[in-house]
Amino acid sequence: MFSLQGQKVLVVGIANEHSIAWGCAKAFRQQGADLAVTWLNAKAEPFVRPLAESLDAQIMAPLDVTQPGAMAALFDEIGQRWGRLDTLLHSIAFAPKADLQGRVIDCSSEGFAQAMTISVHSFLQMLRLAEPLMPAGGTCLSVSFFGSSQVVRHYNMMGPVKAALESAVRYAAAELGEQGIRVHALSPGPLATRAASGIDHFDELLDAAASRAPTRHLATIEDVGAVAAFLASPEARNLTGGIHAIDGGFSIIA
Template identity: 75%
Template sequence: MFSLQGQKILVVGIANAQSIAYGCARAFRNQGADLAVTWLNAKAEPHVRPLAEELGAEVMMPLDVTVPGEMETVFAELKERWGKVDTILHSIAFAPKEDLHGRVIDTSAEGFGRAMDISVHSFLRMIRAAEPLMAKGGTCLSVSFFGSTRVVEHYNIMGPVKAALESSVRYAAAELGEKGIRVHALSPGPLATRAASGIDHFYKLLAEATVRAPTHMLTTIDDVGAMAAFLASPEAKNLTGGIHDIDGGYSITA
């Protein structure tokens, strides 16, 4: 029904084959897009590079958003190699373990700042870096969770962080709409990913989601990828600022 043929897409956040970012990258590639894939550091490279090669990624580079200059280096390479970027996917989040596992009101200022910088502000920086390469419009995607608007046990500080991410999506969408640049957040239901495993009792949440979701199915990375690919397509050109639930209806239940 739609094609991403000719699109140049940057994918940030693949850690392994269970990553949401990998499901999205696979969907982008299956629809004909050319990919750039990053990994966090040298330790992550052996896990990510084979996946990037499997996807035929044309650009493969490290990107730690906390290291000054690394994001600029990535976008300089994309400008030189492609001259444009059509879509970016930001699928990274972080909170220090001691803050993630504690009460929100006990969160340290340093931990709160790091969580916001990596999980939210890096998306804004990425959009700003992509903007000059989206002269004909484009799509900017990040990943949220419904713990942004509802209290999810053990999600803790990531709830306020994801709320800030979703608000940032709306403001960025409003600011960039006249340039044809669309901004969205993908909001999957509970998924068994490496990042989610850091949340206390996460497997209990997975079990509850299977029971509560109207479809009685867990979300898969391919479900998320299908939505991401559609939002990146020309057919979604008049959609922006959305927080898109991909959860079998889990978020509508009480």
């Protein structure tokens, strides 16, 4: 029904083969896109580079969004190598463990600021850097979770952080819409990813989600990838500002 043949796609956030970003990268590539793939640092490279190489990624580079100039350097390389960018996937989030596993009202100002900077503001910075590379329009995606709008036990500080991300998606979609740049958040249900492992009692959340979802099973990274690929396609050109639940209906159950 749709193709991404010839699209230039940047994927930020692969940590290993269980990452949501990896499911998306595979889907983008299967639909014909050319990829740029990043990893956090030298420690992460041995886990991510082989995955990027398996998809014939044309650009591979480290990216630590907390390092001044790192994002600008990456987008400069994309501009020099490709001359444009069609799709951006931002799939990174972080909160210090002590703040994540404590009460929201007890979180430190430093921890909250760090979580917001990495999980939300880095997406806004990437949008600003992607904008001049998308003169004919494009798609920018980030990853949220339904704990942004409902209280999920043990999700704690990341609930307000993801709520901020979703609000940022809506405002960015309004600001960039006239230029044909669409902005969305993918919101899968609980998934067994490396990032999720930092959430206290996460296994209990996985079991509860599987039993309560109308489909009776959890979403997979491939499910998320399929939605991401569609949103990046020309057929989705009149969709923007969406928070897309990909959770077997889990989020509709009271």
